[in-house]
Amino acid sequence: MNKHLLLVEDDDAIAQALGLHLEQAGFRLHREADGRHAMAAIDRQRWDLVLLDLMLPGADGWEVCRHLRERHADVPVIMLTARSAEAHRVLGLELGADDYLAKPFSMLELVARIRALFRRIEQLSAASPASHALRFGPFRLDTVRRELLRDDQAVPLTLREFDLLHFLLKHPGRPFSRGELLQRVWGAGFDGYEHTVNSHINRLRSRIEDDPREPRRVVTVWGVGYRFDLEPAP
Incomplete structure:
Protein backbone atom coordinates (compact mmCIF):
# COMPACT_ATOMS: atom_id res chain seq x y z
CA MET A 1 0.00 0.00 0.00
CA SER A 125 -11.56 7.81 -7.51
CA ALA A 126 -12.37 4.61 -9.42
CA ALA A 127 -16.01 5.57 -10.03
CA SER A 128 -17.35 5.74 -13.59
CA PRO A 129 -16.32 8.88 -15.53
CA ALA A 130 -19.91 10.09 -15.63
CA SER A 131 -19.94 10.40 -11.84
CA HIS A 132 -16.55 12.09 -11.50
CA ALA A 133 -18.05 15.59 -11.40
CA LEU A 134 -21.27 16.47 -9.60
CA ARG A 135 -22.56 20.02 -10.03
CA PHE A 136 -24.93 22.22 -8.08
CA GLY A 137 -25.23 25.97 -8.41
CA PRO A 138 -21.73 27.48 -8.77
CA PHE A 139 -20.12 24.34 -7.27
CA ARG A 140 -18.48 21.27 -8.78
CA LEU A 141 -17.59 18.22 -6.69
CA ASP A 142 -14.68 16.35 -8.30
CA THR A 143 -14.57 12.77 -6.99
CA VAL A 144 -11.21 11.98 -8.62
CA ARG A 145 -9.31 14.87 -7.08
CA ARG A 146 -11.60 14.75 -4.02
CA GLU A 147 -12.15 18.48 -4.07
CA LEU A 148 -15.00 20.96 -4.13
CA LEU A 149 -14.69 23.91 -6.48
CA ARG A 150 -16.70 27.11 -6.49
CA ASP A 151 -16.16 29.04 -9.72
CA ASP A 152 -12.87 27.12 -10.12
CA GLN A 153 -11.69 28.08 -6.61
CA ALA A 154 -11.04 25.20 -4.21
CA VAL A 155 -13.24 24.98 -1.11
CA PRO A 156 -11.49 22.98 1.65
CA LEU A 157 -13.34 19.91 2.94
CA THR A 158 -12.32 17.21 5.39
CA LEU A 159 -12.63 13.58 4.30
CA ARG A 160 -15.95 13.16 6.15
CA GLU A 161 -17.32 16.49 4.92
CA PHE A 162 -16.51 15.42 1.37
CA ASP A 163 -18.12 11.99 1.85
CA LEU A 164 -21.21 13.55 3.45
CA LEU A 165 -21.67 16.05 0.61
CA HIS A 166 -21.05 13.35 -2.00
CA PHE A 167 -23.66 11.07 -0.41
CA LEU A 168 -26.27 13.83 -0.18
CA LEU A 169 -25.61 14.90 -3.77
CA LYS A 170 -26.26 11.34 -4.96
CA HIS A 171 -29.66 11.36 -3.22
CA PRO A 172 -31.12 14.85 -3.79
CA GLY A 173 -34.51 15.54 -2.29
CA ARG A 174 -34.46 12.50 -0.02
CA PRO A 175 -34.44 13.10 3.75
CA PHE A 176 -32.08 11.06 5.94
CA SER A 177 -32.04 10.70 9.70
CA ARG A 178 -28.85 11.31 11.62
CA GLY A 179 -28.59 7.60 12.34
CA GLU A 180 -28.91 6.77 8.64
CA LEU A 181 -26.18 9.26 7.75
CA LEU A 182 -23.88 7.77 10.39
CA GLN A 183 -24.42 4.32 8.90
CA ARG A 184 -24.14 5.34 5.24
CA VAL A 185 -21.28 7.88 5.48
CA TRP A 186 -19.26 6.87 8.54
CA GLY A 187 -19.96 3.14 8.15
CA ALA A 188 -21.76 0.38 9.99
CA GLY A 189 -18.79 -0.23 12.30
CA PHE A 190 -18.58 3.39 13.45
CA ASP A 191 -19.50 3.70 17.12
CA GLY A 192 -20.23 7.40 16.94
CA TYR A 193 -22.70 9.99 18.11
CA GLU A 194 -25.65 11.34 16.18
CA HIS A 195 -24.82 14.93 17.09
CA THR A 196 -21.49 14.40 15.29
CA VAL A 197 -23.63 14.52 12.14
CA ASN A 198 -25.00 17.89 13.26
CA SER A 199 -21.46 19.25 13.58
CA HIS A 200 -20.49 18.05 10.11
CA ILE A 201 -23.72 19.43 8.62
CA ASN A 202 -23.02 22.82 10.21
CA ARG A 203 -19.48 22.91 8.83
CA LEU A 204 -20.71 21.82 5.41
CA ARG A 205 -23.30 24.60 5.42
CA SER A 206 -20.57 27.12 6.20
CA ARG A 207 -18.82 25.99 2.98
CA ILE A 208 -21.72 25.94 0.52
CA GLU A 209 -24.56 28.12 1.82
CA ASP A 210 -24.79 31.85 1.11
CA ASP A 211 -26.18 32.25 4.63
CA PRO A 212 -25.46 29.19 6.85
CA ARG A 213 -28.03 30.47 9.37
CA GLU A 214 -30.71 30.21 6.67
CA PRO A 215 -29.65 27.12 4.68
CA ARG A 216 -31.32 26.55 1.32
CA ARG A 217 -29.39 23.51 0.08
CA VAL A 218 -28.71 21.33 3.14
CA VAL A 219 -32.04 21.78 4.86
CA THR A 220 -33.38 20.43 8.12
CA VAL A 221 -36.41 18.16 7.87
CA TRP A 222 -37.97 18.53 11.30
CA GLY A 223 -38.51 15.26 13.10
CA VAL A 224 -36.45 13.37 10.48
CA GLY A 225 -32.99 14.78 9.76
CA TYR A 226 -31.53 16.46 6.68
CA ARG A 227 -32.17 16.73 2.94
CA PHE A 228 -30.13 18.14 0.03
CA ASP A 229 -31.99 20.36 -2.45
CA LEU A 230 -30.38 20.75 -5.87
CA GLU A 231 -32.85 23.52 -6.72
CA PRO A 232 -33.25 25.48 -3.50
CA ALA A 233 -36.45 27.38 -2.89
CA PRO A 234 -36.18 31.13 -3.52
Missing part, protein backbone atom coordinates in the same frame (compact mmCIF):
# COMPACT_ATOMS: atom_id res chain seq x y z
CA ASN A 2 3.03 2.25 0.65
CA LYS A 3 1.05 4.89 2.56
CA HIS A 4 3.04 7.22 4.81
CA LEU A 5 1.40 7.72 8.21
CA LEU A 6 2.16 10.23 10.95
CA LEU A 7 1.75 8.83 14.47
CA VAL A 8 1.46 11.41 17.26
CA GLU A 9 1.77 9.44 20.52
CA ASP A 10 3.84 10.21 23.64
CA ASP A 11 3.66 6.72 25.17
CA ASP A 12 6.79 4.85 24.02
CA ALA A 13 5.33 1.37 24.60
CA ILE A 14 2.15 2.14 22.62
CA ALA A 15 4.16 3.80 19.85
CA GLN A 16 6.50 0.81 19.59
CA ALA A 17 3.58 -1.64 19.36
CA LEU A 18 1.82 0.51 16.77
CA GLY A 19 4.98 0.83 14.72
CA LEU A 20 5.49 -2.93 14.66
CA HIS A 21 1.94 -3.78 13.57
CA LEU A 22 1.53 -0.97 11.06
CA GLU A 23 4.84 -1.67 9.35
CA GLN A 24 3.93 -5.36 9.16
CA ALA A 25 0.66 -4.25 7.51
CA GLY A 26 2.66 -2.46 4.82
CA PHE A 27 2.51 1.15 6.02
CA ARG A 28 5.42 3.53 6.47
CA LEU A 29 5.31 5.27 9.83
CA HIS A 30 6.84 8.43 11.27
CA ARG A 31 6.30 9.11 14.96
CA GLU A 32 6.26 12.35 16.93
CA ALA A 33 5.85 12.33 20.72
CA ASP A 34 5.13 16.04 21.20
CA GLY A 35 2.30 18.19 19.86
CA ARG A 36 4.59 21.04 18.77
CA HIS A 37 6.86 18.65 16.90
CA ALA A 38 3.82 17.07 15.29
CA MET A 39 2.69 20.45 13.95
CA ALA A 40 6.18 21.02 12.55
CA ALA A 41 6.00 17.61 10.83
CA ILE A 42 2.63 18.60 9.33
CA ASP A 43 4.22 21.79 8.01
CA ARG A 44 7.11 19.87 6.45
CA GLN A 45 5.06 17.51 4.29
CA ARG A 46 1.66 16.09 3.46
CA TRP A 47 0.86 12.76 5.18
CA ASP A 48 -1.51 10.11 3.89
CA LEU A 49 -3.12 9.71 7.33
CA VAL A 50 -2.57 10.98 10.88
CA LEU A 51 -2.99 8.85 14.02
CA LEU A 52 -3.47 11.36 16.80
CA ASP A 53 -3.40 10.89 20.57
CA LEU A 54 -5.24 13.68 22.37
CA MET A 55 -3.27 13.97 25.61
CA LEU A 56 0.16 15.21 24.51
CA PRO A 57 2.97 17.38 25.86
CA GLY A 58 3.77 20.64 24.10
CA ALA A 59 0.37 21.02 22.42
CA ASP A 60 -2.67 18.81 22.86
CA GLY A 61 -4.30 16.74 20.14
CA TRP A 62 -7.09 19.26 19.57
CA GLU A 63 -4.56 21.97 18.73
CA VAL A 64 -2.71 19.57 16.42
CA CYS A 65 -5.99 18.67 14.70
CA ARG A 66 -6.86 22.35 14.15
CA HIS A 67 -3.38 22.96 12.75
CA LEU A 68 -3.70 20.03 10.35
CA ARG A 69 -7.15 21.11 9.16
CA GLU A 70 -5.91 24.62 8.41
CA ARG A 71 -3.19 23.23 6.15
CA HIS A 72 -4.50 19.91 4.80
CA ALA A 73 -8.26 19.75 5.26
CA ASP A 74 -8.68 16.39 3.50
CA VAL A 75 -5.99 14.31 5.24
CA PRO A 76 -7.73 11.51 7.22
CA VAL A 77 -7.37 11.64 11.01
CA ILE A 78 -7.98 8.82 13.48
CA MET A 79 -7.99 9.85 17.14
CA LEU A 80 -6.61 7.59 19.84
CA THR A 81 -8.42 8.35 23.10
CA ALA A 82 -8.88 7.10 26.64
CA ARG A 83 -11.97 4.89 26.90
CA SER A 84 -13.53 7.08 29.60
CA ALA A 85 -13.01 10.38 27.75
CA GLU A 86 -16.32 10.54 25.85
CA ALA A 87 -16.37 14.36 25.83
CA HIS A 88 -12.86 14.35 24.36
CA ARG A 89 -13.95 12.07 21.53
CA VAL A 90 -16.95 14.26 20.77
CA LEU A 91 -14.83 17.40 20.63
CA GLY A 92 -12.26 15.70 18.41
CA LEU A 93 -14.95 14.55 15.97
CA GLU A 94 -16.45 18.03 15.92
CA LEU A 95 -13.03 19.46 15.04
CA GLY A 96 -12.97 17.24 11.96
CA ALA A 97 -11.45 13.91 13.01
CA ASP A 98 -12.68 11.10 10.75
CA ASP A 99 -12.68 8.21 13.22
CA TYR A 100 -11.53 7.28 16.70
CA LEU A 101 -10.43 4.29 18.72
CA ALA A 102 -10.62 4.08 22.50
CA LYS A 103 -7.58 2.69 24.35
CA PRO A 104 -6.89 -0.14 24.81
CA PHE A 105 -7.78 -1.15 21.28
CA SER A 106 -7.09 -4.07 18.98
CA MET A 107 -4.21 -3.55 16.56
CA LEU A 108 -6.16 -5.55 13.98
CA GLU A 109 -9.11 -3.19 14.44
CA LEU A 110 -6.86 -0.15 13.92
CA VAL A 111 -5.41 -1.59 10.70
CA ALA A 112 -8.95 -2.37 9.51
CA ARG A 113 -10.10 1.20 10.20
CA ILE A 114 -7.11 2.65 8.35
CA ARG A 115 -7.69 0.45 5.32
CA ALA A 116 -11.40 1.30 5.33
CA LEU A 117 -10.62 5.02 5.14
CA PHE A 118 -8.24 4.49 2.22
CA ARG A 119 -10.79 2.28 0.46
CA ARG A 120 -13.39 5.04 0.60
CA ILE A 121 -10.99 7.39 -1.18
CA GLU A 122 -10.00 4.79 -3.78
CA GLN A 123 -13.59 3.75 -4.51
CA LEU A 124 -14.61 7.30 -5.31
